[in-house]
Amino acid sequence: MIGTTLQNRHQEKTTMKNLRLFIILLIVTVFVAVLIAWGGIWGDARALVMGIKPEVYKAFARVCTVKNSNDLPEQVRGVQQAAEFTGGRGPHPIIAFSTSGDLYGSAAGLPRGWNPASVNATQLVLCVGDERVDLPGPAFPVCQHYFDRVPTRRTMLFAARTGKKLWTSDFYRYYSPCDAQEVDSTTLDAMVSEIRTNIEKGYIQP
Numbered sequence: 001m002i003g004t005t006l007q008n009r010h011q012e013k014t015t016m017k018n019l020r021l022f023i024i025l026l027i028v029t030v031f032v033a034v035l036i037a038w039g040g041i042w043g044d045a046r047a048l049v050m051g052i053k054p055e056v057y058k059a060f061a062r063v064c065t066v067k068n069s070n071d072l073p074e075q076v077r078g079v080q081q082a083a084e085f086t087g088g089r090g091p092h093p094i095i096a097f098s099t100s101g102d103l104y105g106s107a108a109g110l111p112r113g114w115n116p117a118s119v120n121a122t123q124l125v126l127c128v129g130d131e132r133v134d135l136p137g138p139a140f141p142v143c144q145h146y147f148d149r150v151p152t153r154r155t156m157l158f159a160a161r162t163g164k165k166l167w168t169s170d171f172y173r174y175y176s177p178c179d180a181q182e183v184d185s186t187t188l189d190a191m192v193s194e195i196r197t198n199i200e201k202g203y204i205q206p
Contacts, residue, residue: 080162105188
């Protein structure tokens with residue numbers, strides 16, 4: 001009788017222990033699911049705020065991501081549904097990412113037709129490195145001044161469908177003594193303006 005009672009108590013303790021473990025596992029599972037869902041919602045909301053459609057953001061998300069944010073990828077994963085980049089006069093819809101995987105800059109200020117309306121319309125992917133001061137400054141004089149070690153972002157441009165590297169360029173922030181103002185070419189609209197000019201001049205080829 002006593003042995004049976006002890007056995008029952010042991011079974012009850014084991015059952016309660018298993019139940020507690022099950023509840024803990026269930027809570028952790030639900031928590032992880034909520035985090036994943038919230039991450040997706042947050043990514044979609046951020047894309048909309050940046051002027052990019054969520055489906056476009058999702059198709060190209062993390063293509064520019066690297067372990068060391070000072071580096072840039074030599075090639076990216078192409079997206080077969082993307083449009084072919086054929087060069088010449090645009091528009092050439094483009095999406096830009098930092099090397100941490102976040103969207104870079106707001107697409108609201110891009111020229112008409114350059115903000116991709118869909119994955120199928122996207123032709124170019126721009127990967128933008130972190131701002132650095134250990135790179136050489138602009139090779140051109142500004143008001144007879146050469147600048148060295150100014151805040152710089154190195155970029156690489158890729159064809160969205162094939163992942164082929166098309167172009168590499170540095171963009172700068174510096175103070176212009178002639179205009180007595182800060183010059184910032186690291187904004188997305190300034191970068192796209194430079195890319196557009198180089199495509200139209202034939203310096204950026206498919």
